Amino acid sequence: MPMAGGKAPKRKGDEFEREVCRVLGGERTFWQPGQAKKPDCISVPYLGTGECKRRRNSFSRLYNWLENVDFLAIRDDRKPMLVVMRAVDLKLILDEMDELKRRFLHDSLLSSQATTTADKTATEKEMPAEEVRSADMAAEGVEMR
Numbered sequence: 001m002p003m004a005g006g007k008a009p010k011r012k013g014d015e016f017e018r019e020v021c022r023v024l025g026g027e028r029t030f031w032q033p034g035q036a037k038k039p040d041c042i043s044v045p046y047l048g049t050g051e052c053k054r055r056r057n058s059f060s061r062l063y064n065w066l067e068n069v070d071f072l073a074i075r076d077d078r079k080p081m082l083v084v085m086r087a088v089d090l091k092l093i094l095d096e097m098d099e100l101k102r103r104f105l106h107d108s109l110l111s112s113q114a115t116t117t118a119d120k121t122a123t124e125k126e127m128p129a130e131e132v133r134s135a136d137m138a139a140e141g142v143e144m145r
Contacts, residue, residue: 016054017042023087024094046097 017028026044041049062084065072071085 012054013052017052020044020050020052020087023091025091044094046094 021027021042021044024044024047026042026047029041029043029049041051043049062072062074066084066086070089071083073081073083075081
């Protein structure tokens, strides 16, 4: 069934998808021939895949409810709960998760380097210096002459 309004609604939706991806750090995904039919959607790290819906005035009540709070939990009877929040607040949460992940990986790397250094120091205490050097070179694949 053709879309009412020509190319304008398609362009409006495409622009909104690009905006969401830019703000949340996601990417647009498209259906590829030969694969199971799926809707065009976006993929955002930590959030997964999502649809982007933009309407002229359909979400006014949600905006009013969000005026003095950080998020909105909503649910129809016999339906699962939804959580609505401003994109800038969600972006702050995603950025904080990235920073925590970066710190964790950095601390893990430092911890593994410290463990390797401690193990090496214990080995060096047990072996004479020449044997330590030859063991290190053998571990690196270098032949001693």
